[in-house]
Amino acid sequence: MRRCSKSNFSNYEIYIAHRDNQIVRKLAGLLRPNVPKLAPCLLTYHSPMKTFHNTAHHMHAGKQEMFRGKLVDCHEVPDRLEYVLAELKRRKMGNILAPADDLPLQAALEAVHTREYLEFLATAWEDWVQLDPTNAQRDALPSVWPLAQAHAFRLDAPPLNFAARLGQYAFDSGTPLTAGSWQAARQGAACALAAVHAVLAGERAAFALTRPPGHHAGPAYMGGYCFINNAAVAAQALRDVGKKRVAILDIDYHHGNGTQTCFYERADIFTLSIHGDPRTEYPFFLGHADERGAGAGAGFNLNIPLPRGTGFEQWFAALQQAIAQVRQFQAEALVVPLGVDTFEGDPISGFKLRSADYLSIGQALRELALPTVLTFEGGYAVGEVGVNVANVLEGFEA
Numbered sequence: 424m425r426r427c428s429k430s431n432f433s434n435y436e437i438y439i440a441h442r443d444n445q446i447v448r449k450l451a452g453l454l455r456p457n458v459p460k461l462a463p464c465l466l467t468y469h470s471p472m473k474t475f476h477n478t479a480h481h482m483h484a485g486k487q488e489m490f491r492g493k494l495v496d497c498h499e500v501p502d503r504l505e506y507v508l509a510e511l512k513r514r515k516m517g518n519i520l521a522p523a524d525d526l527p528l529q530a531a532l533e534a535v536h537t538r539e540y541l542e543f544l545a546t547a548w549e550d551w552v553q554l555d556p557t558n559a560q561r562d563a564l565p566s567v568w569p570l571a572q573a574h575a576f577r578l579d580a581p582p583l584n585f586a587a588r589l590g591q592y593a594f595d596s597g598t599p600l601t602a603g604s605w606q607a608a609r610q611g612a613a614c615a616l617a618a619v620h621a622v623l624a625g626e627r628a629a630f631a632l633t634r635p636p637g638h639h640a641g642p643a644y645m646g647g648y649c650f651i652n653n654a655a656v657a658a659q660a661l662r663d664v665g666k667k668r669v670a671i672l673d674i675d676y677h678h679g680n681g682t683q684t685c686f687y688e689r690a691d692i693f694t695l696s697i698h699g700d701p702r703t704e705y706p707f708f709l710g711h712a713d714e715r716g717a718g719a720g721a722g723f724n725l726n727i728p729l730p731r732g733t734g735f736e737q738w739f740a741a742l743q744q745a746i747a748q749v750r751q752f753q754a755e756a757l758v759v760p761l762g763v764d765t766f767e768g769d770p771i772s773g774f775k776l777r778s779a780d781y782l783s784i785g786q787a788l789r790e791l792a793l794p795t796v797l798t799f800e801g802g803y804a805v806g807e808v809g810v811n812v813a814n815v816l817e818g819f820e821a
């Protein structure tokens with residue numbers, strides 16, 4: 424791939440890498456264009472970003488979600504991923520891979536989620552059908568919850584009834600759990616883990632192209648279309664292989680409440696999120712600017728809520744602010760929960776980003792010059808989701 428930047432001639436370099444980036448030969452200063460009018464240009468040859476796609480994603484296909492008293496068609500549909508895949512192939516941005524099946528997945532899951540919650544997910548469908556055999560025709564949605572207010576309900580005496588257990592582990596009724604949700608979510612985490620291993624092996628960046636998304640899922644809860652927090656799994660895995668400080672910069676339209684909560688009391692993983700103001704936007708109960716982390720993690724969470732209707736200029740200023748914080752933190756690796764529901768045409772969101780803006784986002788992220796894992800999160804304008812995601816990756820690679 425050929426790239427041009429505004430670097431000056433003294434930085435003129437050619438990198439030659441074979442497809443796996445194992446051999447990199449850096450020939451600095453050997454080629455100096457002697458045509459003064461020629462634009463300063465940095466030519467870089469490198470393999471396209473590795474994309475690990477979830478081959479089991481189809482197994483999660485919810486029918487309907489509860490919205491304001493009505494069951495409406497799911498927004499988080501399998502086509503979302505297929506459109507991204509098709510666009511990456513169309514642009515020949517492929518190096519599209521399936522995750523290896525010998526990754527230490529269980530340990531990576533348990534490093535983020537509680538064992539109880541993982542066991543709940545693993546048997547949830549079976550338990551749902553056992554509750555009533557006709558449930559096999561219906562997605563599982565919760566309809567009763569233990570409000571976490573003092574003396575309202577006991578949280579220390581979990582019920583056996585599955586409908587109640589579902590309410591214990593899910594924070595909304597918009598996240599249908601289906602026969603294959605667990606298999607799909609598990610394989611999604613494998614994609615995140617594979618992306619981590621790719622950057623460890625020397626890739627500059629890798630993309631976990633998966634659904635269901637992850638950033639709303641917490642240590643022991645699902646919600647917001649999410650079951651397993653892929654970005655959190657990636658960040659923790661990066662820590663576990665020795666990256667001392669990891670930053671998670673969440674650019675989905677919605678606050679990454681699950682990710683924030685996973686690391687709220689830790690100084691080694693800095694969580695940042697730019698999102699719709701929770702006073703009016705989902706997930707409503709978290710994501711305010713005054714949530715700065717707690718205990719050892721005080722100062723290591725940053726929320727930048729923006730009003731509905733925010734356009735690119737203001738959004739990008741927030742991104743620059745967040746990027747400056749990541750630099751100051753001296754992160755050794757970056758995880759980007761990448762949602763493109765900030766797009767002006769998104770059916771459930773309120774920002775006004777345009778397709779071309781996603782190129783600039785990719786470019787800005789690249790400038791951090793960090794090993795980077797991106798995870799696919801939201802984005803529900805199905806027809807444009809492929810172009811918007813591919814633009815971020817192209818901006819990053821350009």
Ligand code: Q9C
Pocket residue numbers: 490597636637638639647648649675677705762764771800801802
């Ligand atoms: N009828 C992610 O983007 N509520 N989750 C939407 C629309 C839930 C979004 C209501 C939005 C969850 C990963």
Ligand code: ZN
Pocket residue numbers: 675676677762764800801802
């Ligand atoms: Zn979202």
